Amino acid sequence: MTSRILIGSSAVILLYLGSLHLAYTLLTHKFSPTEGQLETSMKQVAPRISGEMTMWKGWMGFNVSHSMGLLLFGLIYGYMVV
Secondary structure: OHHHHHHHHHHHHHHHHHHHHHHHHHHOOOOOOOOHHHHHHHHHOOOOOOOOOOHHHHHHHHHHHHHHHHHHHHHHHHHHHO
16 A cells, blocks of 8 residues: 555656646746847757757757656556556
8 A cells, every 4th residue: 555655646746747847848938048149049050960950949859858758657657556
């Protein structure tokens, strides 16, 4: 019984942090640089991998993918409790 409580509480924590990180990434400017010129430069500069991608898209994709990873682990742990 104790293990179910601990796994369930860890699942809730991961789901909360993953959803908070995703909301901060997509809905706010909390992960934007404080200097507007840097954000403009990131939106214009492309890495050598692809000309279609920008550093800003890579930064946003990195944050979204890590949020989704936290949500996935939270869902897996939540499923284990059920």
